[in-house]
Amino acid sequence: MKLLALDTSSMTATVALLDEDKVIGEYTLNHRKSHSEKLMPMIEEIVRSCELTPKDIDVFAVSLGPGSFTGLRIGIATIRAMAQALDKPVVGVPTLEALAFNLFQSTGFVCPIIDAQRDLVYTGVFQWVKGQMVEVVPQQVLHIDELMDRLQKETEAVYFVGDAIDKFSLILKERLGAQFQVPPKKFLIPSAASVGEIAKIKFEKGLVGDIAPIYMRKSAAEVQYDEKMKGRA
Numbered sequence: 001m002k003l004l005a006l007d008t009s010s011m012t013a014t015v016a017l018l019d020e021d022k023v024i025g026e027y028t029l030n031h032r033k034s035h036s037e038k039l040m041p042m043i044e045e046i047v048r049s050c051e052l053t054p055k056d057i058d059v060f061a062v063s064l065g066p067g068s069f070t071g072l073r074i075g076i077a078t079i080r081a082m083a084q085a086l087d088k089p090v091v092g093v094p095t096l097e098a099l100a101f102n103l104f105q106s107t108g109f110v111c112p113i114i115d116a117q118r119d120l121v122y123t124g125v126f127q128w129v130k131g132q133m134v135e136v137v138p139q140q141v142l143h144i145d146e147l148m149d150r151l152q153k154e155t156e157a158v159y160f161v162g163d164a165i166d167k168f169s170l171i172l173k174e175r176l177g178a179q180f181q182v183p184p185k186k187f188l189i190p191s192a193a194s195v196g197e198i199a200k201i202k203f204e205k206g207l208v209g210d211i212a213p214i215y216m217r218k219s220a221a222e223v224q225y226d227e228k229m230k231g232r233a
Contacts, residue, residue, distance in 0.1 A: 002052065003059040003203075004082075005196030006043070008035045008075030009067025009095045010114070010163055015042045016192035017050050018200065023193045025050045030189060035074045043078075054086060061199030063190065064092040065214040066122040066141075067114055072213045080211060091199040092211035096139045099161045100126040101194040102187045108157035109136065111147075113164040119144050121164050122216055125151070141216050144168050148175040157181045161188050 003018045013035050016026040027046045029038060047054060062079040065072045076092075083090040099112035105128050114122040121144055125137035137150060151158055152175060159181045160172065165188060172180045182188070202208070 001058045001200070001203075002056055003061060003196050003200055004043070004047070004057045004079075005061040005093075005192045005199055006039070006075055006079060007063035007095065007098065007190040007192050007195050008039060008071040008078075009063045009065055010071065010190055011068075012189045013038055013042060014190055014192040014195075015039075015046050016196050017046055017052070018193070018196040023196070026191070026193050028189075028191070035071050039074060039078055043082075054082065057082075057086065057088060059089050059091060059199065059203050059208075061091045061093060061195055061203075062211060063095045063098055063192075063195050064211060065095050066116070066216040067095050069213075069215065072215075076211055076213055089203065089208040090211055091202050091208050093195045093198045093202070094139060094214055095190065096122060096124045097126070097133070097135075097198055098194040099190060100124070101133060101198055102161055102191055103159055103183060104128075104197075105131070106159060106183075108159055108181070109151075109154065110159050110161065111151065113144075113147070113160060113162040113168065115164040115167055116141055116217060120217070121147060121162075121168070123147055123162075125158075139216075144171060148172075151176060151179065154179070159183055163189070 006015045012030045014028040017024050025046045027042050060079045060083040096112045100110040103110050110126045116122050124139035
């Protein structure tokens with residue numbers, strides 16, 4: 001089974017090809033967010049480099065979010081169009097799960113944090129148990145202080161991944177002390193290979209077809225509109 005996966009939920013654009021249990025190629029750009037211009041050339045390049053054609057792809061997979069609203073729409077629209085044109089199944093993968101999967105078989109807890117503005121983060125907490133990644137704290141939007149309150153109750157190390165680490169590094173260090181762990185930088189950003197690995201598991205379980213974006217909160221424009229309407233009331 002050949003699977004094409006992509007993630008455009010952040011500034012990072014990443015595309016991967018998997019063949020059965022092996023990642024045969026991954027292409028990542030972490031320079032400016034211009035997914036509308038770069039995504040298709042990236043897909044074409046990795047397919048060509050792996051000596052395949054789009055028709056050779058058996059399954060398509062995409063990161064569903066949360067993350068950049070625009071980036072998610074571009075990625076989902078692209079993968080949906082390709083899957084429909086080739087009449088192939090498509091699998092959606094939550095971004096937080098894919099980020100946590102970057103630390104395959106790690107010890108302790110894995111906590112992805114994506115900046116949701118206003119001191120909020122998209123987050124969840126995961127742990128590897130007997131070879132399976134288990135969700136310990138449900139995926140949700142939390143104020144960073146509330147997340148710290150929950151994690152301080154634990155004693156094991158917490159490995160953080162995601163784009164909000166730099167923004168909240170001081171509070172993470174102050175509140176968690178030695179519990180606060182950051183893996184090497186290559187594990188902190190989205191990886192289409194991780195999206196693909198999870199998608200393969202979901203596909204084998206028959207979990208295909210639902211690729212609605214996971215936003216978790218309103219966009220900044222929607223929030224501003226709601227506040228404006230409240231002011232008029």
